[in-house]
Amino acid sequence: xxxxxxxxxxxxxxxxxxxxxxxxxxxxxxxxxxxxxxxxxxxxxxxxxxxxxxxxxxxxxxxxxxxxxxxxxxxxxxxxxxxxxxxxxxxxxxxxxxxxxxxxxxxxxxxxxxxxxxxxxxxxxxxxxxxxxxxxxxxxxx
Numbered sequence: 001x002x003x004x005x006x007x008x009x010x011x012x013x014x015x016x017x018x019x020x021x022x023x024x025x026x027x028x029x030x031x032x033x034x035x036x037x038x039x040x041x042x043x044x045x046x047x048x049x050x051x052x053x054x055x056x057x058x059x060x061x062x063x064x065x066x067x068x069x070x071x072x073x074x075x076x077x078x079x080x081x082x083x084x085x086x087x088x089x090x091x092x093x094x095x096x097x098x099x100x101x102x103x104x105x106x107x108x109x110x111x112x113x114x115x116x117x118x119x120x121x122x123x124x125x126x127x128x129x130x131x132x133x134x135x136x137x138x139x140x141x142x
Contacts, residue, residue: 014075017082018107025106025121029071030095031078038065038082070107081107087118094120 012019013026020026036049039059048059049067056062066088072079083091098105103124109116 014072014077016079018072018075018079020108022109022111025108027073028079028081028105028107029073030091030105031069031071033066033068033083033088036065036067038063038067081118083118091120094122097122 012021013024018026035052037052037054037056038047038049039056039062040046041048041059043058049065050056050059052064064085066083066085068081068083068088068091070079070081071077094105101122101124103122106121106123108119108121110119111117
């Protein structure tokens with residue numbers, strides 16, 4: 001996987017809704033999530049997110065989504081990722097793995113046929129060795 005640093009050609013990764021290409025990974029930190037209704041608004045020509053109890057008249061392609069708020073370390077700011085129910089279950093499993101083993105959460109997207117799916121991976125290579133021995137400074141200086 002390609003892990004990018006702050007180059008100008010990767011501006012699509014610094015948006016509020018980051019959309020990495022297939023071999024790009026973004027380091028993220030999970031903040032919060034909300035269950036929302038999403039739909040395309042023809043008047044505004046963009047996707048609108050509503051609370052579950054709000055009226056969705058006038059919207060097209062209405063769907064239930066989980067809007068996950070994350071901290072995008074690449075962009076150095078907050079962002080959001082729209083996840084389906086299956087993608088959210090995968091995120092929950094990866095968060096459990098992150099809590100258990102530590103490391104860094106990485107976000108990417110994979111193409112399967114004609115569809116693109118959000119996927120997450122826990123990178124534990126940056127976790128320091130946990131076998132730290134306790135020593136006194138005086139003993140080290142002798």
